[in-house]
Amino acid sequence: MDPGVFARGAALVAPELIGCTLLHGDAGGMIVEVEAYDRTDPASHSFNGPTRRNAAMFGSPGTAYVYRSYGMHWCFNIVCEPGSAVLVRALEPTRGLDAMRKRRGTVLPRLLCSGPGRLCQALAITAEQDGLPLDHPPFVLLAREGPVAVAAGTRIGITKGADTPWRFALADSPFLSRPLRRREPVPALSAGSALR
Secondary structure, three states: OOHHHHOOOHHHHHHHHOOOEEEEOOEEEEEEEEEEEOOOOOOOOOOOOOOOOOHHHHOOOOEEEEEEEOOOEEEEEEEOOOOOEEEEEEEEEEEOHHHHHHHHOOOOHHHOOEOHHHHHHHHOOOHHHOOOEOOOOOEEEEOOOOOOOEEEEOOOOOOOOOOOOOEEEEOOOOOOOOOOOOOEEOHHHOOOOOOO
């Protein structure tokens, strides 16, 4: 996938990622839930400008921004225009299931990648991948194969900017980290995507 398609606002890129396939090594699946963050957003790591921790957010579009959450879990983001990124919150696991089950310690498909911490554990994504391009190994990002029904709602796990409807999900997917609190369709994205 051409990294140039990510050189846009995260809120534009985020819904177009729903239905795409993300692989790290031999494991991954279809993206079913994401959240957008940008420099004007008080909930974003980039709100106060570049730091050592968020340096990858100001790097090249189409690269990985990986950070530690609460000192416990890794979280994987796709960098868009400078200072903006899309947090990948959940996948429907489709490839490398045995490896993911071993890493996660569970056989339940729904619990493999439903949440940013689970997703990174299942795919073995850590700080070592921070700043890496997504169009080269160990990453593969594939465009979705057809139309998908995308729904939007408010983001979760934040206090600032909590009412911003920049959480996007595959409608009715059982693999979401949590159901959408306020659900609104995103009809313009159901017919196609720039990410192809």
